[in-house]
Amino acid sequence: MSATVLFRRGRVIDPRNGVDGVRDVLVRDGKVAEVSDTPLPVPPGAEVVEAAGRWVLPGFIDLHVHLREPGEEGKETVLTGCRAAVAGGFTAVVAMPNTKVVNDSGLVTELVLSRARAANLCHVYPAGAITKGLKGEELAETGELVSSGCVAITDDGRPVMNAALMRRALQYATMFGVPVMVHEEDLTLSAGGAMHEGSVSTRLGLRGIPASAEVAMVARDLVLLEETKGRLHIAHVSCEGSVRLIREAKRRGLFVTAEATPHHVILDDRAVGDYDTHAKMAPPLRADRDVEALREALVDGTIDAIATDHAPHGVLDKQVEFEKGINGIVGLETALGLTLELVHAGLLDAKRAVELLTHGPAKAFGLPGGHLAPGAPADITVVDPLEEWTVDAHRFYSRSRNTPFHGRKQKGRVVQTWVSGRKVYADGQVKESR
Amino acid sequence: MRHLLGIEGWRRDELEAVLDRARAHLPGGPDTTHLLRGKVVANLFFEDSTRTRTSFHMAARGLGAGVLDWSPSGSSTSKGETLLDTARNIEATGPVAIVMRHRSSGAPHLVAKHVRCVVINAGDGTHEHPSQALLDAFTLRQRWGSLDGRTVLIVGDILHSRVARSNLWCLKALGARVIVCGPPTLVPPGLEALGAEVTHNLDAVLPQADAVMCLRLQLERMSEAFLPSTREYSRLFGLTTAREERMKAGALVMHPGPINRGLELAPAVADGARSVILEQVSNGVAVRRAILEVCTS
Ligand SMILES: [Zn+2]
Secondary structure, three states: OOOEEEEEEEEEEEHHHOEEEEEEEEEEOOEEEEEEOOOOOOOOOOEEEEOOOOEEEEOEEEEEEOOOOOOOOOOOOHHHHHHHHHHOOEEEEEEOOOOOOOOOOHHHHHHHHHHHHHHOOOEEEEEEOOEHHHOOOOEOOHHHHHHHOOOEEEOOOOOOOOHHHHHHHHHHHOOOOOOEEEOOOOHHHHOOOOEEOOHHHHHHOOOEEOOHHHHHHHHHHHHHHHHHOOOEEEOOOOOHHHHHHHHHHHHOOOOEEEEEOHHHHHOOHHHHOOOOHHHOOOOOOOOHHHHHHHHHHHHHOOOOEEOOOEOOOOHHHHOOOHHHOOOOOOOOOOHHHHHHHHHHOOOOOHHHHHHHHOHHHHHHHOOOOOOOOOOOEOOEEEEEEEEEEEOOHHHOOOOOOOOOOOOOEEEEEEEEEEEOOEEEEEOOEEOOOO | OOOEOOOOOOOHHHHHHHHHHHHOOOOOOOOOOOOOOOOEEEEEEOOOOHHHHHHHHHHHHHOOOEEEEEOOOOOHHHHOOOHHHHHHHHHHOOOOEEEEEEOOOOHHHHHHHHOOOEEEEEEEOOOEOHHHHHHHHHHHHHHHOOOOOOEEEEEOOOOOOHHHHHHHHHHHHOOOEEEEEOOHHHOOOOOHHHOOEEEOOHHHHHHHOOEEEEOOOOHHHOOOOOOOOHHHHHHHHOEOHHHHHOOOOOOEEEOOOOOOEOOOEOHHHHOOOOEOHHHHHHHHHHHHHHHHHHHHO
16 A cells, blocks of 8 residues: 555546646545646655546545445445445445434444444445434434534435424534435325336336425425525435425525435336336336436536435345335445446536536535545545446445346446545455455 | 236237137137146135136136145245245146236236246236236127227226226227226326326216226225215216216126125116126136136147
8 A cells, every 4th residue: 555646647527626637646645635737756656546548536425325234234234335335436425324223323323433444445424313213203312423423314214204303303403513314205195105106107007106205395394494594405306396496495595405316317217117126216216307307407506416325135125026125226336337327428517427426415414525636535536437337236346236227338437446545446346454 | 828917018919819719718619628638727816806716717627727726814925925935836836827816016027037837917906907808808899899999988996906907908909999087086197198098077978988897996995085985986986877878879888896886886787788797707717718728828
């Protein structure tokens, strides 16, 4: 391991600092030391990364990852999740609290952080629960969670159905400056639903989840946000109506941020095909016009971040009747390729795509990193934008293989991931140092 | 050899081949007991359905097959065995076909992906009930010769009806016009994309129909607030004697059964001159014999 690294002649895309061009990047002692448009001399003992033809990017930040530890280590652990993260170019992930011991206390937060330190691969930022046990009844101790290291609070996987409680959560969290991250789903509208309500659910005879199940809750929470002057982050936005409301709220200056997953912007409800449980998620894959709206929202800034909602599950959770299938797919190792599909299709420019994976999420949660100015952490992802490859779920570093993208052709791949100036992924291999 | 998972995806000529073949299986037809002699047909019914199960049972026996009747009561599913475990265990007994009824839409599709024998969908959730649609179409062909240019009106709980979906595809494929009618809470979105005309006004379309297919109203829908009351339903969507009088001369009345008498259908209409309900039942065995024959050949 070298303390000094020189990335030579790569295309540096650093949206926060307005950089997009061929640069040399010098890293020293885990931090970015210099970014130069003229070639830099190689310092003695420095490792040189020849990056011509490649993109040198701030490390990706994923605001929405399920690491499953503690409790469901058969699906994923902090370690295997971190391996998947760095293989996917992510140098930081936010770990959701809906583990089988819910992260609603400093104890669980500390456990996750200690596992992350032991893994020693990427930054892991725990998110704590909004309510004790995710039950939606009493607030969890936000103060303790934040002081133990949580960067957000969320009951992800479940909405906070009680509006008064949600209002208090927004109010209370203002003391700590952390965003309240919400999974927007009115359970009375989604009850019994297995996929998006539309012509596909009608064809398949599956009970549908109407878009209103999400939009109504987004509307409610924006109303509460306005009153409380809190800070709201809307997870996995899936439909046109939500986009419209968020756009309008931002225009009025509310402190709201939002994320979309690669699968919601790439696939629509037709991906369910003939009951493919790999296309089953919450929120469900929506109609094509929703996908269209999400893509526009990525471009115009209504959506701040691409987040994977990496949700590992076992084979048996998916090899069942569609209605019984568990929601969610793994996402860390396919996120870049899917995002680049939009870039190659001309729907998103490269700079904005990078912003959605780096500065956008960093800013939404106030996390370090996400850019490459001197002094920033040397969290760097090197991408070959032209390498063609095929998604092979059997080769995932994640412990789970639940993806609808197995066999999908991709153009553009992560070739190296560096965290705090240390190479943690290169040549298809995760480099562990324990 | 081919699965029958649904009517969707079957071409007109393929459907007609089954219907043509069904004629040979009517009572008094040639002896067909050799067709599946020595073979076993597994009846895998996760949901009760005396009519469909019995009908398939008789159809299989009529072709000379042995029947393995399997139902989940008190058996392994209650002990956590998955659908695929059960299906693979049944498959291991070597049936030529699995006839399957399940409360989840798509369950037979899952099984079909993992077993080697033919899978015949005997009703999956709120998705399809292909053998019912085929016997309905068979009954109409018996009366009309052809469905071309005919209008069939399907009335009732379209949302939860597997019969409605299968019939929509089947009748459309055979050349009929299909109108569906029910309260907006029980008509799913996007039916037009599947080829149906949608209305909520029964009286407006009733005179256009050459056949009216009334669907069974699941009474538990009341508690889910899809409808205010059975009384109101029957007033708006029940085929009463008064409505029957406004039907086209010669128009037929159908029902997949079992009937809630007086709710979706007045008793006098169910038993009246237009009704072909009993023909539907008796044609069931012949059509299912044809399905077993065509799918396993
Ligand atoms: Zn999630």
